[in-house]
Amino acid sequence: MFRVCRYHCRHPLPILNISEHLTRLRLQTKSSLPFVLGALLGTQNGREVDIVNSFELTVTEDEQVDHDFLNSRKDQYKQVFPSLEFIGWYTVASAPTARHIALHEQYVKDVVAGAAQKDHATLRSLSALIASLPASENKHFRGEFDTEYEDVQLTAYLSTLTKSASILNDLVDKHVVMSSSNREERAPSMASRRRGTQPRGLPGFSGHGGWD
Structure with missing residues (x-):
């Protein structure tokens, strides 16, 4: 190798x-x-x-x-x-045999234990070798594999839903804050306009005009 x-x-x-x-x-x-x-x-x-x-x-x-x-x-x-x-x-x-795989396992164990120097190229070759091994067609294995695969997919789906709900909640909170700020800004201006507006009487009469 x-x-x-x-x-x-x-x-x-x-x-x-x-x-x-x-x-x-x-x-x-x-x-x-x-x-x-x-x-x-x-x-x-x-x-x-x-x-x-x-x-x-x-x-x-x-x-x-x-x-x-x-x-x-x-x-x-x-x-x-x-x-x-x-x-x-x-x-x-x-083709790789059990004895060859045992040598690979020995190397990986030595690397994990710090007894052998880590070689990234060798580790990539081992990863490619493992990926090339034929998949088992045993019914029990396939059943467990499918169950685990579905669990992983469901976990990923729930994680996506949780993330989407969190983002939507943040948007709602921002909308509420912005709406409250706009109402607070409009309220003082409307009150000042009301205070600045005086009632007007008819021509020739005072505001509380009398008949005298």
Whole structure:
């Protein structure tokens, strides 16, 4: 698995090593597709990677990578080829198997525990691998999945309704405040106009005109 989107492999040695590794395990295990796992060594410059060499990896009985063996081989290669770095690991399979998935789970657990350095490109590759797995057609699984999906949809619908009701309530409150302010502004002006208006009598008579 490569950690970058673009790579250049100009060296035939790792290809020969992987081919020899696969052929030898086929003869030893009498299997057409044995479990093959190894490390890739090379150099990386930005998003360009050169795969220069490789070596086999061993797996313990509990399906864990033998880190002592890995570190020992890395140190040996580092002494002879100081410029080479551990680029990634390789495997040969037509489709992901349970053993491959176990290795991915081990890496994720180590990242969560802080024992391994987080590599976002690798995590994206794992996410894509999980998304490509076939969906189960088990009736019980489908029933639980549909129920959970409907619950999520209902929760999202209720959340949207609550948000809409809150927005509508804010609009109503603003309308009430604006209406109250307009009524308060009109009331004093109408009162002043009433006070400024005096009753007018008929021509030749006073306001409280008498007949005398």
